[in-house]
Amino acid sequence: MAWNFADSDPEFGVMQAKEVQFALQHVLSAFPVVVRTGKGYVEACLKDVNKGVMAERFVDLCQGGGARPLDFVLCIGDDSTDELMFGHLHQKLGKHARQLLTSTVGRKPSEANSYLNDHGEVLELLAEEVRSSLARAACGTRQR
Numbered sequence: 001m002a003w004n005f006a007d008s009d010p011e012f013g014v015m016q017a018k019e020v021q022f023a024l025q026h027v028l029s030a031f032p033v034v035v036r037t038g039k040g041y042v043e044a045c046l047k048d049v050n051k052g053v054m055a056e057r058f059v060d061l062c063q064g065g066g067a068r069p070l071d072f073v074l075c076i077g078d079d080s081t082d083e084l085m086f087g088h089l090h091q092k093l094g095k096h097a098r099q100l101l102t103s104t105v106g107r108k109p110s111e112a113n114s115y116l117n118d119h120g121e122v123l124e125l126l127a128e129e130v131r132s133s134l135a136r137a138a139c140g141t142r143q144r
Contacts, residue, residue, distance in 0.1 A: 001043065001044045001045070002041050002042070002043040002044075003017070003020055003041060003042045003043075004040060004041045005017050005040055005041065005042075006039070006040025006041065007040075013040070017037060017041075017042050020042045021035055021037055021042050024042070024044050028044060032046060032047045032048075033045065033046060033047065034046075034047045034050075036080075036081055037080075038079045038080055038081050039078070039079050039080075050081065050084045051077075051081055051082060051084050051085040052084030052085050052086075052087055052088030052089075053084075053088065054085075055075065055085045055088055055089055056088040056089065056091075056092050059073065059089070059092055059093070069099070070099060071099060072099050072100075072101075073089060073093065073099060073100045073101070074101050074103075074129065075089055075100070075101070075102045075103070075112075076102075076103045076104075076105065076116070076122055076125075077103075077104060077105070077112075078104065078105035078106055082104065082112075083110060083111050083112075085102075086102040086104070086110065086111035086112045087111045089102060090102065090111065095113070096113075100113075101113060101114065102114070103115065103116050103122075103125070104116070105117075105118065105119065105121075105122060106118070
């Protein structure tokens with residue numbers, strides 16, 4: 001369950017979000033649920049369901065059944081809940097693994113390997129990755 005208050009009055013939205021968070025934590029305290037806040041939202045979900053667990057599961061699914069290891073994993077986020085993804089992927093693949101790039105958008109303490117200043121830099125990074133992939137594919141095609 002999520003409540004999005006990103007489009008509300010900033011001060012009133014934050015105040016209401018705190019009330020919703022405390023109320024949900026109190027009402028749901030006997031259940032295996034965690035209440036989290038992020039940029040403009042409050043969410044309640046099962047304790048063992050989060051972005052980190054899902055990212056790790058996705059890697060397992062991609063590499064399962066005898067499939068070859070992933071060539072590259074890119075994980076970008078700008079929210080406190082994205083830290084769970086960064087942490088789980090670092091545990092799964094190694095914090096300094098060559099095939100893993102984790103990046104947070106905006107300067108702040110983070111588990112991510114790198115920082116991007118804004119969405120413009122995210123787009124630049126993605127464009128560079130596409131160019132690089134196309135170049136590698138072209139080289140591979142010529143070698144055949």
